[in-house]
Each structure stands twice: as C-alpha cells, then as structure tokens.
Amino acid sequence: MTIDKWGEFTDPPKDFDDFLAGKEEFLRNREADNARRNRRRRADEMSEVGHIPDPPPEIIERRLRYEKDISLIHEEIFKGSSGIKPLCEAQLDSCKHSQQWLDSGGKICKAEPRAFGKTSRSCNEAHMGVLQGKIPYLLILASTLEKAIEIATSIRTEMMENPELGILYTKVQECFLHHNKNTRITHQQSYNGKSTKISIHQDIIRFPVLEGEPSSGAVIQIRPKNNVRGIYQTIEAGPNAGKRLRPTHVLIDDIQTDEDAANPKRVAKIIKTLKRSVFRAGSHTKKIAVMMTCTPIEPGDVAHHFLLNEPGFQTTTYQMLESRALNETMWLENYASLLLNFNKIIPGDAQKAAQAATQYYKDNQKEMDEGAKATWEWCYEWDDDPQLEISAIQHAYNIIIIEGMDVFENECQCNVTAYLTDSEISFCSAAHISEHYHSFKRRVLPIDCTELVTHIDLGVEYFVATTIASPKQVTASIVDVETFPPYPGTFGKGKVSRTISHLFPHVPVLRDRLYLALLQFVAELARRDFFREDGIRIPTRVIGIDSSWQGDTVNKVCRESPYGNICLPMEGESYKAKDRQQAEKRYSEGSTKYHYCVEVPASDRMLRKLLVDVNMYKTQIHIMFEREVRTTGSLNWWQPEYPNQHYLGAEHCTAELPMMDVCPRTERKKVVWTQIPGRDNEIFDNLVASLALLSRQGCSFDIEVNIPRQPLNMQDYMNKQRKKP
16 A cells, blocks of 8 residues: 555555455456557557568569460469460360450350369469459359369469469468468458458458459359359448449359269259359349350260250360271271280289280371371370370270270260150160161171162262161161272261272362262172172162252263162151141152152153151151160161271261250141251261161061951951941
C-alpha cells in the first residue's frame, strides 16, 4: 500500500485479504492485455505479405503473348506436367478450341485418346485463364471425389511450386506461399494493409484480392458430378463485395467411370444432371462456357451423347492413328507371331519375344510404317528400360495385337459407334461384326449354297467388290472381298498407292479409265473360281455394278463386256417415313418387284436396272449379324486368315448411324441411315446390294419358311372352299 503523506487520510481496508485479491486480479488483467497486444502485433506482422513491385514491361508483354496463344504455356510454363514432350498437331488444334472457350465461351466437347494429356492440358489452360482474368469463377467437374481431389492438388502445386508462374504472377504466388506457411492466420492475410481474403480448401481455391491483378478474387471450385446444384460464391472484398458470383466457365473432365458408362440409367442420370444443374448454373445475363474433355468408353455413353446427339455443342475427335499401315499383314501376321511367341510359364520369355519383334520392326520399319500416320510421335513407351518400343506406330499396333482391336478403337481412336436407345432398331458393334464368322475358308462355299452374287462399288481410284453365297433360304456367307487394283493390306480413301491412274497412265480421261478398269475387273470376277466344300464349282450368277455415279460408263460396260449377260446396273434409293415407299409405287410395264428392290428398264431401254431400298437392307444386315452364326437368316464372314482380318469390313458396316424416322401425318416408322463424316462404307454398300441380288435370284428372307407345318388335308380344304347354300 502506497501512502501519500500529503493526501487525505483514509481508513485501511477492513479485510486485508480482499485488498490483496484485488491487487492480484489487476496484475493478471494487465498481463493478459499485454499478451493480447503482443499477439496482435505479431499476427499483423505475420499476416502481412509485404510489398512486391509491380511486374516490369517485359513480364506484361509475356502475359499478353500467352493470352493470345494458350498453346505456348505447355512447353514454356508447365514444363513438368503438360510440357514434358512437344505437342503434336492434334494437341495444338485442341488448344485452339480451348482458346476459343477462354476468349468467347460456347460449348465444346473434345474426345481424345487415353494418355494424350487431356486432363493436365485442359486444367493448366483453365488455370492460366483464371490468372489472365478471363475466368472469374471456374467450376471443374470430375467423375469421383478422388479424381476431384487429385485435380485440386495439381492446381495448388502448380500455383505454389511452379517458378515460371512465380515470374509471371509474383504477387499471386507470394500470397499462396505466405498462406501455405501460415495457414492458421489465413483469414487475416493482408497486402499493403488490406485483407486478401485468400482461401485454400480441399474443393475450393479463392485467389487473393490484389489491386491490379487480373485474377483478383477469382474462384476455382472442384467437385464430383453428384454435388453441383445451386453453386455460387459471395465476393467478400473489393469494389464488388457482397455480390453473388455464379460459375462463368465449366471444365468437365472424364465425367464418367467405367461403371457409369456401362449402365444406361447412370448415363441418362449424368446427362440430366449436366443439362439441368451444371449448364444452368450460370446467370441469365451471360451464357456459361462449357468445355468437356472425354474418351468414349461404351456405345451410347455420356461422351457419345455429347459428341453425336447434343445440338448446342461443337465437337471434335482426335485419334492415335490418323491412318493405318498399308502393309498391315506384316504387323498382324509376321510381327504378331514374334511378339506372341513366348512361353507363359518361363520368366522373362515375353520380354525376349518383344525384343525379337522390335528387332523385326527395326529391320522393316520403312515398309511397315508406309501409309500409317501417328497423331503424336511421342505416344510410345520411350521411358522403358529396356526400350521395347521405338515409335508411336509400333505402340498402336502393340495395343491392337495384345489388347485387342476393340480396346484400340475405344481407348485410342475414340471410335465407338453409339447404339440407339430405340428398341426397334438393331445395331451391332464393330467388334461383334468382326467376330461373326464360320469355319469355312475364303472362297469356299457351304454345301447348301446354290446362289453366288457379286457387287462392285465404284471409286475414282479403286473399286471394291464383295461376293456373297447363300441357299434359297437366305443364310448368307461373305466369301470374298477384293479391290481393283488388287491391294493386300488395308485400303481406303487416301490409303491406296496402286490406283487406277497408275494402272492406265496413258488414258487421261477419267471416264475412259473407269471403263477400261471396269471391263478388266468384271472379266476377272466372272472367271473367278469358287468351290463348295464338296468340291463342286459354283459360278457367279450375277455381277451387280453401282451405277449411281458414272451410270453411262457402267451401262456401256454391261453392253460391251463379254460377260455382259451376268452384269446388272444397280442404284440405291433412300426412303424416309414421309415418302411413298417403293412397294407402293407403280412402275412401268416389264418391271419386277422383289424383296425391297425392283428391276426396271434402264434409261437406254437396252438394259435392266435394279433399284434397291438401301435403308431397309442396311437394317436387314445388322439384324442378320445379330443372329447366331450359320443359323437361318444370318450373315457370316469366312474364317479369318490372320487376326482382325474382318475389322475393316466391320468398320464399314458401322460407318453409318440409324435413326427412327416417324411421319407425323401417317405415324409410319422408318429406320433411316446416315453416314458418319470421314468414314468409309464401301463394303457396307456392297453387302446391301449383294443381298438385293440374292432376292432377285429367288432367295427368301422369310426365316419362318422352314418351320415344320401340319400336312394339308386336301379334302378338308376343298370342303371349306365350297359355297354355303
């Protein structure tokens, strides 16, 4: 107790213990105030990022350069993720679509092969779009929570650990690094005394509010597909504080799992969620920009819906191989036999076989690579030790040989043709069609076959012919597919090197070249030997020739060929539901109607021509491929001479998509087929015409004909026919 000798006299406290307690409480409060003051001072010092100079002019110029061309960021900025190897033309083209998405919005669906870096590229591009100020609110959707966490971790790592980003956006990276060191005081982080409102969580990243930075206050939110309705964020600082922000850009990365793609109900649910909850997540004042990156998994999955059936989407598809090798038999026979020639129970024997196959490829690389074009030259196992692959073409054919053509077409070529949900439409996959063969060898007919027909499809530089045999009750066997000029490997537009022009170099006029080539090809087909399994030779009954193009030339060949008596011009007709059908039409005298085809006098009145309802026969082909091999009404290939021999024909048969067309006036239904752009379909057209030729030869497509019936009692029949009195 301090006593002031000049002050007033006061009585001492009656209870000295109370006096001491009050003094101790005072001292405690003073110490607590001092501690709070010190903590606040230290927190202010720790939460302040510190002043960082504005970027110099050369950095501003670099930023503008990347804003104009987003493809540059991969090799120059994201060197450890999407820029490990130089991008190919297809990947650069994909970047152009991303640039459009960043600059102008819209909706784009990009299908790319597995391991083409589509996730890392698209996420890095979107991340850069946020830093550039083009995306105020980015929503990234993934198939699962685990995948969403992986993407979020990748973006956070790039933001804090990428030195190139630190050079371009120093202030932003310093705020993230400062936050990472002091996660407890994130809500107090400040820059020049102002709160940055930075926030990093497992599923959301809030960029710091920094005056002058394009990404100030931007948001990246990563979520799985099943939690997206009603997404928004509130701006907490800056001139727009309190404003509710909705997603402006959506990146949808591989939105489906294998289980989702195989389940039509899940597919429908995902599509419904995307269209209702995601695409409508933006505001009404500005359209939401959507970019979907995908690899098709199953026919009719989410990827195929947006690639084929969604009218508001731009679409693009990239493939591992733009074209296959011309000498494909070297891959599928010689190379494959070496690659698969190992003992499965001996350790290391498979590696020895792979080394032998690689050596064979090195010795014959020029010949084996001819005609094949890989999209990305670095798409092979270049980092293996020992190195068993030396090119992307070899890598592609290793997948075909080891994992199967269906895996290659799905995962590498993005080439799964969509099934239609209409139960009335039959449509077989390419894998199913290619495996639909019997035990008879090429050009050998089953013993019950009596009819043999061939159809020729005309092209500018080559012809394709398909030969089919069948008994009177149609059970069709494809016994041969050949080209003119003959070509042993894969053929197609732009793939055939030995063409009609090379065969007749002295004939400058196209019409004359086609005439000479067709005369020669018809003679070869007419003399071709086909034998039944019992050794009896079956001659070709009729050779149909497509006359829808160069009809005058075809008619001239049919008139002047020594084998003109078995030649028949043919032309396809496509009827929709609203059209008057072929069976309802009245044709000129002398015409004969068959099963969805009609033979009429040709325009010159010297020949007869067969008109074919192509939509009906294309549907018929897929129905026939659905039936069991060698059962009545089925269509079957010959036994393949090497693996995947029939896959080219199967690709042609799935190069067109069916759609149920309905006439609103009559409610009549008709399946109409539409060719997929860029796909070849010559063999499919040949099968259509060949089946029509079988009908012309008297073959029946009624599979009920062979059902055993009760014997007819003629007397009972006559009694029923008598008129009653």
